[in-house]
Amino acid sequence: MKATGIVVEYNPFHNGHLHHAAKAKELSGADIVIAVMSGQFLQRGEPAFADKWTRTEMALSAGVDVVIELPYAFATAQASEFARGAIELLGAAGCSSFCFGSEQGTIEPFLKSLELLSTERERYNQIIHDRIQTGISYPKALNDAYLTLTKGSEGYADLTKPNNILGYHYIEAAHKLNSPIKPLTIQRIGAGYHDPLEPGVAIASATGLRNAFFEGEELTQLSPYLPSSSIRLLERVHSEQQGFVDWQRFYPMLRFTILREGPKALSRFAEVTEGIENLIHEAAKRSETFDAFIDRVKSKRFTRTRIQRMLTHIFSGYTQQEAQAIKHPEYIRLLGMTQHGRRYLNGQKKAIPLPIISRAADLTGNMGQLDIRASTLYLQAIGADSLKKEYTTPPIYLGKSSDK
Template sequence: MKATGIVVEYNPFHNGHLHHAREAKRKSGADVVIAVMSGQFLQRGEPAFVDKWARTEMALAGGIDLVIELPYVYATAQATDFAKGAMALLDAIGCESFCFGSEQGEIEPFLRSYQLLKEHSVEYEEKIREAVQTGISYPQALNRAYASLRGKNEEFADLTQPNNILGFHYIEAAKKSGSTMKPLTIQRIGANYHDPVTQGVSIASATGIRKVLFEGGSVDGLSPYMPPSSLKALQQCRTFGSWQQFYPLLRYAILREQPENIRQFAEVTEGIENLLYEAAKKAPTFDDFIGLIKSKRYTRTRLQRMLTHIYTGFTWEQLRSYQAPAYLRLLGMSGAGRNYLRLQKKNIGLPVISRAADLTDTMGMLDVHASTMYLLGLGTEQLKKEYTTPPFYFGDRDSK
């Protein structure tokens, strides 16, 4: 059986994701689509809107055949490490290709951009250092350095667009690891990442969908933008994950430490621990807190990743101890996905773990701990859910 891989968060799964899954399968000619999905915390440094089991169920109902969890250490990392972890898992499970959605819509500009930066790597790194020294954020420095090399040549990818950026890093990670997976891309359609829900269209952004529900809108009102299976899963959720929901526990986690102790947590740098500590004293809500700490130098995403690590207790020492994924955590499968695992068993490059009790290495135990902290933030009493939830099996549907 032939497999193609995609990297997802499904926060939550909507019609745009459905389109991506179908097009990935069509374009690759694969028999199964394998999704590497972030767990309870996401790349932009946020708690997932709904837990990973609900999102797995949405994914399988939407045509995905295997859902593999991206470990916390990669799921909450900057784009380069996020991509590195995801590509390693897709390669290990035997994908012949990977397919990402992009604003660019064509793969050749990404390949040319990769070659450009590879050939001018020394100059590129120097331009980044110079840009950072002007006081701008690291992502802005990357854009400035790349733009100076690219010039006005439209044969290269536009790396100012969020999906293009991630797509480039997927290609970069795969090529640097020596993977033989073929990169593919499809044109992103419909709403952009931050766009609000718009009447009269069938594809809305996940951000817009979340905003509707956070502002008291009904799940039923989202029916034009989401498959019925996703709507059903949302209707069963009592609480949705957000920093607003988690803030009392985050505030406690910050204030229980002295500023010098906050420095130990991953991504906390340059003395910002003092600002975090003082802001936590003053701010009654998360929005107030972010307003006190956000600056030109620190993007909201970078700050939220810091806060995620403080909340979960993830340290610099832990971050630096991980080199590569050590396992494939199975969250769910279709009938076709189960057949794929059975047929490819001898060719899969990492152990497939289906029970949390078998996650005995430090990376796996971190995933279990992060999941417990997520469930605590939701206010649920089911803190053992990580151990009691088996991989979701979606009937005998063959992947169509």
């Protein structure tokens, strides 16, 4: 059986994700789709809207055949590390290709951009360094350097677009890993990455959907944007967890941790650099809500996303020392599979170079213990009754055809 891979968060799974999974299989000619999915915390430094098992079941109910977890160390990292961990896992799982959605819509511009940045790496890095010295953020410095190198030229990928940026990092990761996995892309359609919901547009942004939920929209009112299986599963989790998850729900625990640790201790956590620990501590003392806290900390140099990643690491206890010790994925954590997915994994077992883990109790080493710690802290913030789920939830198996 032939497999293609996709890198996802499904926060939540909507019609755009349904389209992506179907087109990935069509474009690659694959028999199954394997999704490597972030667990309880996401790349933009946020707790997931719904837990990883709910999001896994959404995916398996709507066209994905295997869901594996992207370990915390990669799921919450900057784009290049996020991409590297994901591509390594898809390669280890035996995927012959990976497919991402992009604003660009064709693969050739990405390959041309990769060639340019590979041959002009020294100049590119120097421009980035010079721009950071002016006080701008790292993402802005990257963009400025890229625009300088491509000025007056055509045929390169537009790396100001969020999905294009991630897509480029996937391709770059495969190149650096010398992976035979083939890159593919499909045109992103419908709403933009951060767009609000728009009547008559069936493919909405995940951001727009989350905002609608938190602003009080009923799930049934959002049915034009979500597969019926997603509506059903979200209704279930909403009832069980008394709502969905965002930073405000986690803020009391986060604030307690920040105030208990103090500024000096905060500096030992991953990505907490340049003295920002003092500002974080002061903001926690003065802020009753998460939004008020963020407003006191964010700046041109420290973007909201960068700060949220720091806060995620403070919340989970992920230290600089741990981050330096984790280099590569050490296992494949299986979250769920369909009947076709099970058949594929059974046929590939001997060829897969990493152990396939189906129980939290089998996770060992720094990476495994970090994944357990992050997940149990997430579950604790939701409610004590949920804490045991990390150890007692087996991989989800959907043996029948998907419910789209």
